[in-house]
Amino acid sequence: MRTALRSAMRDGRWLAVAMLATVALVWSTPLLWMSVAAFRPQNFGGLDMASLLPDFMPTLDNFAEALDSADFARLYLNTLAVCGGILAVQLATVTLAGYAFARLSFRGRDVVFHLFLLQLMIVPPVLIVPNLVTIVGLGLYDTLLAVMAPYFASAFGVFLMRQTFRTIPRDFEEAAMVEGANWAQIVWRVLVPLARPGMVAFAIVSVTAHWNEFLWPLMVISSPANHTLTIGLASFTRGAESASQWGVIAAGTFLVAAPLLAAFTLFQRQFVNSFLFSGVK
């Protein structure tokens, strides 16, 4: 009786494992297909395009054609510039504001805090139309700065830095103050080094978000020289789709997605922790 029960339980366990494995298999097929199809010869049988088995000699033809039909070097550079530019300015603004909210008391702090909260609720994508008008008014239309500008202030980053600063004991600052350090030295030499985990978490969330962003750059960029990876991929996909070049689409998608997927594989724990932070809004 007892052994029967135990084996039934073990069977249930196997069933659960089998179900989870099935879900994972279904989940992985699109990306698996991408990795297989990208290296598949172009004359490969059209009807079996969906096959997930790499039953051919891998070739880089698709990549060559993808790199040929879109200026990927420029797309990468532009995307790096956008992500790097946003992050650099954000780190400055959120550190300063985070310090003010964490350590200074002033009249109206709660009101200002709620003003910041508003940006968390009203996510920038909804404001694309009025922001486009502002960008045109500032003479920034069709520049990379236009893609970056709406994100220079980050309420999420400010909250994250405020929380991070709050976990740092005041003893360090007081010791520095006794030695005659001013606030800037305290922030730069004492708090920033100790707040590095929070900053790394913020950096991962910020870079991922802007690497993947599409609609806003699509609104404010017109000339191909300023395209980012996502815009480049979208326009290049349209061309390849009408020619049914699925291998080339797979290769192009691979090129756009690979950097983040590689970074995630290398720094899994960091990524997971950062994304959890991104929920603690």
Add this chain to the structure above:
Amino acid sequence: MAETAVTAMTGAGARRIWRGPSLAWALLAPSLMFLLLFTYWPIAQSLAQALRIETFGSDAVDWGLGNFERLFADASFRRAATNNVIYAIGTMLPSIALALVLAVGLQEATRFNAALRAVVFFPVLLPLVAAAALFMFVFLPGIGLLDHYLGKLGAGRTNWIGDPDIALWSLIGLTVWKNAGYYMLFFLAGLQGISTDLYEAARLEGAGPWGRFRRVTLPLLGPTTAFVAVIALINAVTQVDHVVVLTKGGPSDSTNLMLFYIYQQAHENYDYGKAAAATVLSLAALLALSALSLRTLERGVHYES
């Protein structure tokens, strides 16, 4: 308390000027400037634009609800709003259910589980545009991934994004695939916060695995679930990249969503009045959602204590 102690210690007069209020405002100024320019001002501008009525061929400007009337009279807008509600609920429920099941199933830290978690999490890192590009092939009638493998199971050919009755559900499927892994993370973190004593107590009272899940896991994950639901709803209002790449709102508006409608009005029809009116409605929906979420989150916190 601590602040006064710090002030007392600094002493030097010159430095005291840069303490307290003026320093705080100086530190907040850069953030506030950008918030003013790209959050507060555009909100005010949308409101003004939405209420402003311009007559073609004349400089006279009138104020009123004309833009909203035109908006509600537009069948495309009504379709986009209805679609967005279906899309929001249709993506939220399955992704939460899947995320919860996966988190419970994969919570033990074995190497097998870690690999499966990574597989489910990969789509989260993919740009939505890239996911859409891949799903062009997934949805391809006859040859694509779905039809190829469903065909082996005996199903016929389906026009996944070309059939107005199915297209929205295809996009919902894409979104669930893309986001469930993200929500799973929060459930995994929530599960870690549940003490094993509670499971032990439930076991002693004779609760089986299902009973323990229903009486311990589910209620204690309540706050996490509420939180994830809010993120899922916000995503449903703010992410339309896949609509742009795959369907452009079609066929016959069957996949048009609010933000894509706004984009269309501004970018293709140059009807800024209607775009602004629709923006104002989206803003109102987001604010209502946030107000609601603050309340559920508060209740969640209360529940836990």
